[in-house]
Amino acid sequence: MLEQLLIFTRGGLILWTCGNALKGSPIDALIRSCLLEERSAETFFSYDAPAGGAAYNLKWAFHNDLGLVFVAVYQRILHLLYVDDLLAAVRREFSQIYDPKRTAYDEFDEIFRQLQKEAEARAEEMRKSKQSNRAPLMAGKKQGAGAGQRAGSQGNAKQKGGKGSSGKDDGDGELGKGRGLSNGQENGTKEHSRAPSVVVKGKENGAPVSGAFDVNKLQKLRPKGGKKTDTGTGKASKAEPKKIVKKNRVWDDSPSDSKLDFTDPADEKGDEVVDFGKADHGESMMDKEEIVNSESESEEDEEVESTKPGTKKKGWFSSMFQSIAGNAVLDKADLKPALKALKDRLMTKNVAEEIAEKLCESVAASLEGKKLGSFTRVSSTVQTAMEEALLRILTPKRSIDILRDVHAAKEQGKPYVVVFVGVNGVGKSTNLAKVAYWLLQHDISVMMAACDTFRSGAVEQLRTHARRLQIPIFEKGYEKDPAIVAREAILEASRNNSDVVLVDTAGRMQDNEPLMRALSKLINLNNPDLVLFVGEALVGNDAVDQLSKFNQKLADLSTVPNARLIDGILLTKFDTIDDKVGAALSMVYISGAPVMFVGCGQSYTDLKKLNVKSIVKTLLK
């Protein structure tokens, strides 16, 4: 039984409603997280009322010409099959009696009751006739219901595949090996002799985290690793007596330079001892005004992009007639070629394929049935709708004013904690230093926490940055539990009155189960103010997988009911892509988190804000 059926205008006025009162506010949640986010092509939306209320499923239908939305709400445990049917029938009947001036439609109660009876009867008939086929159908619906989260059903299939591969990893029993292998793939220059020692270290790190591996296997590996390093050093010592000091080659008669070795002098520990003056590279690009080319974009819309002659020409001619006459009603067949062209254009700009597909379907859903204005072509209507949709998606949902948040936390007397997460090699440590530089320029005291206790050189890297920026760094070396290191860092920060703590974590692949569990533990234990996902702008379809899996793992493995998900995105390596800016769109669409920073270079000042209008313009060029 339906809980409620609502009819409302796009402007927000409820025209007609029937049914019981709903717990929570499912309609507002539907509008905010689904319809306004251009996910209107999905089949349904599930809502859980807070504080243990009921669990609802919502389905909707649009009437784009009149600007009406029809929403049906029912309990999730009931699998009602007639809802789509009923919504279509209601839409048909209501559009006949609709009048923009009227706001009360009491006579619709009768019509609705009739329609509901008819729809239920039809569903009963279908059920009786399909008795044998019902079991697989229900199973299909269950799977669909399970997958009907924000990521969509494709994300579910990928997750299953991901689980399978991580299962394989566990099956090997070599957690560290799996990690070492993935690292080896990233850094192809890793020497072979170092790999086993990496495995050993990884295992030792893995032990306090999961505790679910074989101690015997570790003991077996340790002598193996030791042996290999012995042979490695043995080889090196043999090579030493044969060393001859090389002389510098002189190319022409100019005197040779005295010093060609630019490495900094090392002290006994092997650490570099450098005296850096405080790095002052000028103003961070976050604070610079961007000179935007703000000429009107309407000229570009007028260009006709017809590629195929023949059938296209005939279509163009008749569409010209219709556009002048001005009463064409858009239907799916009309929209298909324009949307296909748009989808191809988006994909050439490096937008992930399934995101482009979903966006195009959503725009089609919002344009179907609409009347074309006079003197407008189908392609220009579609272009305008897509532009509006993109602008809406990329505009941040919540405030991205970090300085204001930092001031608020300062008033409360506790440090503002930012955690940088992401896969391997995207630029977390580099951009962490850039963010630290920007915050320093606004007179905020920053502290770094080196919670990448896995990758060799990570702590030294951060130490160098800290020395150049002259800010304190909290580090505990390698092979420590990152969650504990982070907690101690935050305590240290509140002791020495640092305003912001920037926590660097190790890069990890999204389907590496133990590492994601470790990350989830870090976030749950320390409850940071901002979880920043660092993603590179060069990524293509993998962005969707990365973000959806990160969010899913953070949600699944959290201990509290309100899981902390990714709050913001930091887009890096933006200077390497010319106009293939689609990764920004994919990431924002799939996670719903705004892009807070954009890294566009490797020096401290190369950090800027995302300019939504210019990105939309570039995407649709």
Add this chain to the structure above:
Amino acid sequence: MEQWMHQIEQWVRQPPVEQLYAALAVLVVTLAFFSILRLLKPSKSATIVLAGLSGSGKTTLFFQLCDDSPHQGTVTSMDPNEGTFVLHSELEKKGKLKPVHLVDVPGHSQLRPKLDEFLPHAAGLIFVVDSLDFLPNCRAAAEYLYDILTKASMVKRKTPILIVCNKTDRMTAHSKEFIKKQLEKEIDELRTSRNAISSADIANEYTLGVPGEAFTFSQCRNKVTIAEASGLTGEISQVKQFIRDHVEP
């Protein structure tokens, strides 16, 4: 030269040709058309814009003003509501009644750019604040208000602003003095955090208030007044007064 004069004399003395009549007729008609258009075009814009956070009660207020009743309730708006109407109380007055063009802009943060379409033509802005659920949304409301107060189109045209504390029919609603003080405090904080940047932020084109002093609404270049209202019960007399004052008859 004389030949020319002779030719012109001859031409003038000729009986006028049909084409001449037609040309004259077209000219007269066009002139008449344009003069009628100019008469019919409204001389000054009478647009009032309703803005505020999502859930503050703008759409309810809009329908209360338009139709004197909030109908069956509202949901989050996806598109702006526009209406041209004469205020109901005005219908009793005799004389020339000027219709008011009221625009209700959605408050959802992703739909904020729509506000920029309507602000340049606005004769007045009504900023609706939820006085029931005020404290959790105080910062967001203050940020929105700050953005509006520093927009070039608002400052240059000195558009008057009315801050309406909505939902005052409930017992636990805050008073307008409390809300005013909280908003001023929040905007003061925003001023320091935004103006710490040396070159201007793209969105905020003007600075607000007097540096060194705490911010008050009287320091704004636009005239800011505060009122209380309740969209559901219909106590919107102060809002109507504002509209009447700023839409010239």
